[in-house]
Amino acid sequence: MIAKKTKIDEPVADSVRKNGKNPKLITRILQEAIGYLRGFVEYMRETQYCEKDPDGNPLLDHDMKIDVTPEPLPGKCRGERPSSEMQEAEVLRLQQILNKMKKQEQKIYAIEKAVMKLEKELEDVKRKWFHRKEQKELEGKIETKKVQLEKAKATLDLLPAQHGYKNALEVTKAMKTAKEELQEVRKKQKTWDQEEAESA
Known part of the structure; x- marks a missing residue:
């Protein structure tokens, strides 16, 4: 004592x-x-x-x-450096889903713009005399574009489900959580690296 x-x-x-x-x-x-x-x-x-x-x-x-x-x-038994491999893979996977969804949204927007342009052209043609053939062609194009639009929207709705999510919001929430988990592991890695440098 x-x-x-x-x-x-x-x-x-x-x-x-x-x-x-x-x-x-x-x-x-x-x-x-x-x-x-x-x-x-x-x-x-x-x-x-x-x-x-x-x-x-x-x-x-x-x-x-x-x-x-x-x-x-x-020496302090420190174990291995925390790995962020799993979290990084999850963020990457979700990012790919979000990229596909964004691409599909852009496709939908482009079709909607094309429909609006064709509808404006149709209005102009309807004001003119003797343009029945042109009017029919425009109506056919508009109908085709509207079918494409419905398919594009259906594909967008299906994208989250193909990866096990109910909707786009669920994918966004999952991405937020995955990024938070990755940040947490990166903080642990930073602490581990600092302790390693101090003990060297």
């Missing part, structure tokens, strides 16, 4: 008073205390069975050297 007080408690309190909570200085104190303790155990082992004088002091027939070199603290 005296050794703990003089080798750990007092030096730590003194160090904190003078330098604040500095982990490196406290580590140094612990290393010295472990070295002292190792030396003390060595001394006890060496003197355990030897003769003693009337005061109980050991009588040694040889010089004894006690090693009290500061002991390095055991």
Whole structure:
């Protein structure tokens, strides 16, 4: 108990008073205390069975050297660096789904614009005389485009379902969650890397 007080408690309190909570200085104190303790155990082992004088002091027939070199603290078992492989793959998978959906939305928008343009042309043709053939052609084109539009919208609605989601909103929510999980793992990786650099 005296050794703990003089080798750990007092030096730590003194160090904190003078330098604040500095982990490196406290580590140094612990290393010295472990070295002292190792030396003390060595001394006890060496003197355990030897003769003693009337005061109980050991009588040694040889010089004894006690090693009290500061002991390095055991390395922290850190395990492997956190992997973000799974989270990155999930973000990539969801991004591909969202890209397909965006492409389909652009296709729908282009068809809608084409329909609007054709309908405007049809209105202009209807105002003219003797353009019945042109009117019929435009009506046929509009009908074809509207069929394409319905198919494009149906494909867009099916895209989330093909990947196990009810709708586009579910895909967006899943992407938000996946990105948050990836950020969390990246924070852990950053902490791990900093600790690794400090212990090197």
